[in-house]
Amino acid sequence: MASDDVEPIRPAERVAGPAVCHVIQHHGSNRIEFSRETVEELLADGAFFWLDLDQPGDGDFAILRDVFKFHPLAVEDSEHFGQRAKIDEYDDHTFLVLYGASPDEDRLVEVHCFYSERHLVTVHRDEAPAFTEVRDRFAKRGTALDKPARLLYQIVHALTDSFFPILADFDDRIDELEDQTFLNATDELLQEIFQMKRLLVGLRKAVTPERDMFARLVGGISTLPGMTPEDERYFRDIYDHLIRISDLIDTYRDLLTSSMDVYLSTVSNRLNIVLKQLTIIATIFLPLSWLTGFFGQNFGFEVHHISGWASFVGLGFGTELLALAGLLVFFKRRGWF
Numbered sequence: 001m002a003s004d005d006v007e008p009i010r011p012a013e014r015v016a017g018p019a020v021c022h023v024i025q026h027h028g029s030n031r032i033e034f035s036r037e038t039v040e041e042l043l044a045d046g047a048f049f050w051l052d053l054d055q056p057g058d059g060d061f062a063i064l065r066d067v068f069k070f071h072p073l074a075v076e077d078s079e080h081f082g083q084r085a086k087i088d089e090y091d092d093h094t095f096l097v098l099y100g101a102s103p104d105e106d107r108l109v110e111v112h113c114f115y116s117e118r119h120l121v122t123v124h125r126d127e128a129p130a131f132t133e134v135r136d137r138f139a140k141r142g143t144a145l146d147k148p149a150r151l152l153y154q155i156v157h158a159l160t161d162s163f164f165p166i167l168a169d170f171d172d173r174i175d176e177l178e179d180q181t182f183l184n185a186t187d188e189l190l191q192e193i194f195q196m197k198r199l200l201v202g203l204r205k206a207v208t209p210e211r212d213m214f215a216r217l218v219g220g221i222s223t224l225p226g227m228t229p230e231d232e233r234y235f236r237d238i239y240d241h242l243i244r245i246s247d248l249i250d251t252y253r254d255l256l257t258s259s260m261d262v263y264l265s266t267v268s269n270r271l272n273i274v275l276k277q278l279t280i281i282a283t284i285f286l287p288l289s290w291l292t293g294f295f296g297q298n299f300g301f302e303v304h305h306i307s308g309w310a311s312f313v314g315l316g317f318g319t320e321l322l323a324l325a326g327l328l329v330f331f332k333r334r335g336w337f
Contacts, residue, residue: 019060022052022135024151029139034060039067043119048148050120050138050155052131068121070114071095078112078123085210087222092116094224096213099206100130100159101166106202111159115152117226122155130158149224149231156238163207163245167252170196174255181259185266193263197256204249211242280331287323 019034026047032038034053042049053060065075074088074095088095093116102109109128114121122131134154173196181189216222218236227235 019053019055019057021054022050022131024050024052024135024138029135034063036063036067039063043067048118048120048151050122050151052122052135053124054128055125056123064114064121064123068114068119070121074114078114081110081112081125083110085206085213087213087217089222092225098156098159099210100128101162102126102128107166107199108202108206109159110206113152113155115148115224117148120148120152120155128159130162131155134158147231149227150234152224153231153234153238156235157241160238160241160245163203166203167245167248170200170252174252174259177259178262181263181266185263185270190260190263193256193260197253197260200249200253200256204246204253207242207246207249211239211246214239214242284324284327287327288320292320 020031021034023030023032023042025042025045034051034056039051042051061075061079064070064078065072070093071090074090074093077083077088077095077097083097085099086097093114096113096115098111098113100109100111101107104126109124109126109130111128112123114123137154138151177189177193213222214235217224218232218239224231
């Protein structure tokens with residue numbers, strides 16, 4: 001078996017050779033090649049183990065079907081990612097689809113679990129940071145994994161709690177968006193609000209079915225191999241965390257909707273202020289234009305009486321200034337400015 005310092009295998013390199021997986025056993029943690037020989041060796045040992053397979057290929061699923069003897073329907077489901085969280089019970093094992101948080105574009109990592117009393121196999125394509133701490137914790141135990149259900153609980157617990165830091169970042173960013181919207185509502189803010197709402201919709205689609213799945217599990221509708229009443233109490237704690245996460249997601253969606261309403265109201269008020277200013281300017285120039293047009297006509301009175309500079313200023317500018325002063329007094333009394 002390979003040691004822990006094996007360099008990670010990139011997806012492009014796995015086409016030419018076998019995949020590399022993490023294995024947690026009673027004697028520690030190792031990274032091994034995922035092949036028929038190594039899997040048969042693990043199964044022949046007889047001790048419970050956890051095998052974590054990242055970036056699986058077509059040949060890897062064949063090993064899950066032919067060597068592990070998992071049900072073909074479960075293996076077929078595992079080949080297609082993007083599923084709802086669910087739990088399917090078979091004769092000697094259970095297939096679960098779980099979700100956790102990941103620092104990628106959609107903030108989600110989908111994990112497929114094949115669980116039995118003899119082994120636990122997890123399959124995922126995206127990075128799963130929650131697994132690192134769990135692997136390190138069990139690698140330092142130095143004792144046999146005598147409680148498989150507790151190991152599954154630790155894995156699901158780590159995946160579930162990985163949502164809380166991301167949601168905390170959402171909370172902080174929503175407060176910042178609300179403050180920036182009042183100060184300067186820009187198109188970039190609106191685009192970010194839409195992007196955050198799409199991310200929350202994706203999180204909700206993943207968390208809500210998983211919450212319902214664990215509700216059936218703690219309610220006795222679904223069961224796990226070898227699960228005791230004491231183990232059920234631990235999974236009830238996961239169900240409680242999923243309820244909290246689901247409530248937080250709904251709350252943040254409502255806050256983002258409110259932020260969008262604030263943005264639209266701010267933009268509308270700003271537009272109203274601009275229209276008010278333009279209306280005042282147009283109203284001021286309306287009587288001035290009328291006076292200018294009136295005195296621009298060739299009436300006999302104007303031709304014979306407006307013959308000097310004093311009469312030109314008095315009638316030409318005086319009437320317009322008088323009209324402007326009257327409008328300003330009218331606007332002031334109406335409270336328009």
